[in-house]
Amino acid sequence: MHWTPEHAQPLNQWPEQHLDVSSTTPSPAHKLELPPGGRQRCHYAWAHDDISALTASNLLKRYAEKYSGVLDSPYERPTLGGYGDAAFLNGAKGDPEPWPGPETPYPLASLHEGLPGTKSGSGGGSGGLGGSPVLAGNLPEPLYAGNACGGPSAAPEYATGYGGGYLAPGYCAQTGAALPPPPPAALLQPPPPPGYGPSGSLYNYPAGGYAAQPGYGALPPPPAPPPAPYLTSGLAAPTPLPTPAPPRPSPASYGFQGVAEAGVSLKRKATDEGAEVRYRKYAFEPAKAPAADGASYPAADNGECRGNGFRAKPPGAGEEASGKYAGGVPLKVLGSPIYGPQLEPFEKFPERAPVPAPRGGFAVPSGEPPKGVDQGALELATSKMVDCGPPVQWADVAGQGALKAALEEELVWPLLRPPAYPGSPRPPRTVLLFGPRGAGKALLGRCLATQLGATLLRLRGGTLVAPGAAEGARLLQAAFAAARCRPPAVLLISELDALLSARDDGTAAAGALQAPLLACLDGGCGAGADGVLVVGTTSRPAALDEATRRRFALRFYVTLPDGPARGQILQRALAQQGCALSERELAALVQGTQGFSGGELGQLCQQAAAGAGLPGLQRPISYKDVEAALAKVGPRASPKDLDSFVEWDKMYGFGH
Numbered sequence: 085m086h087w088t089p090e091h092a093q094p095l096n097q098w099p100e101q102h103l104d105v106s107s108t109t110p111s112p113a114h115k116l117e118l119p120p121g122g123r124q125r126c127h128y129a130w131a132h133d134d135i136s137a138l139t140a141s142n143l144l145k146r147y148a149e150k151y152s153g154v155l156d157s158p159y160e161r162p163t164l165g166g167y168g169d170a171a172f173l174n175g176a177k178g179d180p181e182p183w184p185g186p187e188t189p190y191p192l193a194s195l196h197e198g199l200p201g202t203k204s205g206s207g208g209g210s211g212g213l214g215g216s217p218v219l220a221g222n223l224p225e226p227l228y229a230g231n232a233c234g235g236p237s238a239a240p241e242y243a244t245g246y247g248g249g250y251l252a253p254g255y256c257a258q259t260g261a262a263l264p265p266p267p268p269a270a271l272l273q274p275p276p277p278p279g280y281g282p283s284g285s286l287y288n289y290p291a292g293g294y295a296a297q298p299g300y301g302a303l304p305p306p307p308a309p310p311p312a313p314y315l316t317s318g319l320a321a322p323t324p325l326p327t328p329a330p331p332r333p334s335p336a337s338y339g340f341q342g343v344a345e346a347g348v349s350l351k352r353k354a355t356d357e358g359a360e361v362r363y364r365k366y367a368f369e370p371a372k373a374p375a376a377d378g379a380s381y382p383a384a385d386n387g388e389c390r391g392n393g394f395r396a397k398p399p400g401a402g403e404e405a406s407g408k409y410a411g412g413v414p415l416k417v418l419g420s421p422i423y424g425p426q427l428e429p430f431e432k433f434p435e436r437a438p439v440p441a442p443r444g445g446f447a448v449p450s451g452e453p454p455k456g457v458d459q460g461a462l463e464l465a466t467s468k469m470v471d472c473g474p475p476v477q478w479a480d481v482a483g484q485g486a487l488k489a490a491l492e493e494e495l496v497w498p499l500l501r502p503p504a505y506p507g508s509p510r511p512p513r514t515v516l517l518f519g520p521r522g523a524g525k526a527l528l529g530r531c532l533a534t535q536l537g538a539t540l541l542r543l544r545g546g547t548l549v550a551p552g553a554a555e556g557a558r559l560l561q562a563a564f565a566a567a568r569c570r571p572p573a574v575l576l577i578s579e580l581d582a583l584l585s586a587r588d589d590g591t592a593a594a595g596a597l598q599a600p601l602l603a604c605l606d607g608g609c610g611a612g613a614d615g616v617l618v619v620g621t622t623s624r625p626a627a628l629d630e631a632t633r634r635r636f637a638l639r640f641y642v643t644l645p646d647g648p649a650r651g652q653i654l655q656r657a658l659a660q661q662g663c664a665l666s667e668r669e670l671a672a673l674v675q676g677t678q679g680f681s682g683g684e685l686g687q688l689c690q691q692a693a694a695g696a697g698l699p700g701l702q703r704p705i706s707y708k709d710v711e712a713a714l715a716k717v718g719p720r721a722s723p724k725d726l727d728s729f730v731e732w733d734k735m736y737g738f739g740h
């Protein structure tokens with residue numbers, strides 16, 4: 085039978101209510117017509133006729149206090165329309181049917197309290213008894229989860245923010261005379277966590293709230309769900325479902341993930357864009373003048389070498405590509421921030437006042453040569469080892485985008501940046517570049533000197549070994565001392581492996597230079613001091629023993645140029661020979677020079693020029709000349725060699 089308002093008696097017609105709390109048997113007024121055959125069977129799992137006297141007296145006392153004024157006051161029944169239609173759509177959820185007996189064991193008014201259209205005599209308001217009693221955590225006795233019969237409400241969704249009980253399906257008005265025992269504690273709603281007060285909702289209610297709850301009239305619409313926490317990932321607010329939401333993560337963690345998530349996606353996006361923009365600055369640029377090929381002892385042209393020959397551009401000075409390779413439209417090449425004061429033209433170590441430390445961390449010490457260095461050797465080093473070639477910008481090195489970026493980030497910037505704080509870790513001062521012959525290791529070393537605005541001193545292992553161990557050691561120490569005197573300086577030692585292991589010809593001197601080399605790398609003769617960067621290069625990294633390998637703080641693999649880089653190197657080299665190939669010819673050449681190093685491509689073009697006639701008499705080089713030269717110039721690095729580089733890089737390299 086579905087209860088409808090018509091069934092309800094006006095309140096003032098309700099008989100006085102007494103609940104005999106002295107015993108657990110119902111008073112005569114509540115005597116139920118027991119079905120034949122004995123005791124009335126409980127209709128409900130939770131309905132029993134025993135209740136502790138204390139609970140009952142508490143209940144009674146409370147209701148008596150609450151409703152002493154209500155029973156006497158007139159009660160206007162809310163108009164029928166005041167009830168949401170849903171109230172009657174599902175009888176099971178309708179108001180509890182009136183007790184089958186003459187009256188209800190306790191005033192139903194309690195459930196009207198605080199509802200629209202009811203007058204609350206005392207205390208009232210939706211926060212009064214109308215609120216789900218379990219939320220009133222301060223009651224001495226756990227009252228029953230809000231529903232008319234005090235039975236456990238099986239549908240926690242409606243446990244808060246509603247001015248009254250909700251009868252879960254299947255719960256109808258209790259017919260048992262005595263109050264049911266308290267529901268198991270698990271069903272009692274714990275007081276809501278902080279921040280989930282009546283204004284908040286434990287559950288994500290639909291924004292428009294639920295249809296009015298059945299039974300006790302149109303309940304006040306639930307509070308709108310709090311605005312969804314800041315969704316940084318741009319996700320649409322989830323469509324709320326009437327299911328208990330998982331405990332809401334604390335705003336910080338929720339926001340945090342959102343941000344992190346967004347952060348990551350934003351970051352990844354930025355990184356992707358950044359990479360493209362960043363590498364673009366290293367793009368190959370038009371040639372300016374053929375660069376000296378930088379022999380190990382470039383004969384200083386009678387000392388006219390101006391300073392270090394590598395003047396970094398003032399910071400931020402955009403410049404037309406100044407390199408020797410054009411990659412189509414010249415891109416703006418940002419000069420690296422000038423490393424330090426422009427050095428005066430290079431002279432024979434004039435006595436110099438201490439140079440003010442530059443902006444960068446590549447500090448310029450006093451320039452005093454280390455003690456105990458042979459003056460003659462020092463003079464020799466400064467006059468023979470200083471490289472006076474033109475500056476080399478990043479754009480002058482074809483390809484190698486990732487390596488250039490790594491060198492800039494791991495080496496140039498830390499050296500140019502002032503120490504973050506006193507005692508902050510020093511930037512690396514030694515770097516090993518390894519890779520096939522002609523791959524551009526020395527070119528990169530020179531580029532580093534340009535970026536650091538440093539004097540470049542060049543050594544070749546083979547040259548040091550030639551005059552014997554003693555002489556070689558003397559020259560080595562002089563080179564380090566000269567670098568120390570001419571700060572900032574880059575000391576480029578090519579063919580490092582020649583100093584360490586017996587060469588193919590088994591010269592004994594080779595290994596003998598390892599000790600002085602390690603001593604110098606340890607700062608014995610000026611290396612590692614502020615203002616000196618040691619760049620070692622080798623095409624045989626496996627020849628380096630662990631002691632030497634560990635002396636190089638950074639170790640990078642210089643790979644062979646890829647297709648586009650080969651095209652750029654070829655285009656520029658041929659242009660220098662007065663030859664301009666068509667796109668198709670150039671593409672065919674790029675294809676045909678797979679595995680060539682930059683050095684070998686240069687040799688190829690030189691060979692083609694030779695084929696075109698004697699220097700000075702030659703006709704412009706044609707594609708055929710280059711094709712003919714291919715028969716004579718080929719790549720030296722075998723696939724096996726390349727594999728060994730890759731392996732060594734995996735074991736000891738820094739990747740990039």
Ligand SMILES: Nc1ncnc2c1ncn2[C@@H]1O[C@H](COP(=O)(O)OP(=O)(O)OP(=O)(O)O)[C@@H](O)[C@H]1O
Pocket residue numbers: 377480481482483484519520521522523524525526527528578579621622623645649653681682683684686
């Ligand atoms: N990526 C490159 N871009 C432009 N030129 C290059 C590149 N790689 C090599 N070259 C040219 O090839 C020649 C040899 O380069 P480099 O001396 O730097 O090679 P390397 O690796 O030092 O060789 P080695 O191992 O024999 O010392 C130079 O003329 C250089 O300009």
Ligand SMILES: [Mg+2]
Pocket residue numbers: 525526578579621
């Ligand atoms: Mg070299």
